[in-house]
Amino acid sequence: GDQVKQSPSALSLQEGTNSALRCNFSIATTTVQWFLQNPRGSLMNLFYLVPGTKENGRLKSTFNSKESYSTLHIRDAQLEDSGTYFCAADAGNTRKLIFGLGTTLQVQP
Template sequence: GDKVKQSPSALSLQEGTNSALRCNFSIAATTVQWFLQNPRGSLMNLFYLVPGTKENGRLKSAFDSKESYSTLHIRDAQLEDSGTYFCAAEPSLLSGSFNKLTFGAGTRLAVCP
């Protein structure tokens, strides 16, 4: 929703190119997660982040809690990277062990040959 804004809303990439997706938070996010929903509808967790960066293969994500944003970088995009990418923020550690995530509306990515 409005508390988590993702950009761009949609993106088309040529296979082999690089790009970055962004989330801006209007809430005080303490942790961030990135998910990929594939074209069949299944949701997969990509990253769980406290402030800092993580890398996994061709994906790299960063979370800056002071500036209230997170990014997901895709390097050498492949056809199987197509789908909708969601970021989700956990607003407060006071929520205890519950992962009360607030999701963005998603970025639809199409990777073309």
């Protein structure tokens, strides 16, 4: 968890609002991945990133390798966005991912 730090650790949003989750890396990383673990425990991939930005529907993610951070923006939050979001860093192209401790998001009606 120290090498990949996620913030905030928990977040509550009203439906329809926007927010940003952040990952800071203390290790050199070439790629970043974001995952969502839903309340039933299933892990789903959201993004695979090289330095740059990707967008998918209401989600947008950026990876800035020079400043060692990544962000995940959620626009117009919906109830089904609730769960725990994990970012993971590929440490030096080792084909191993190091995970952060996650951000638990609760979207309220």
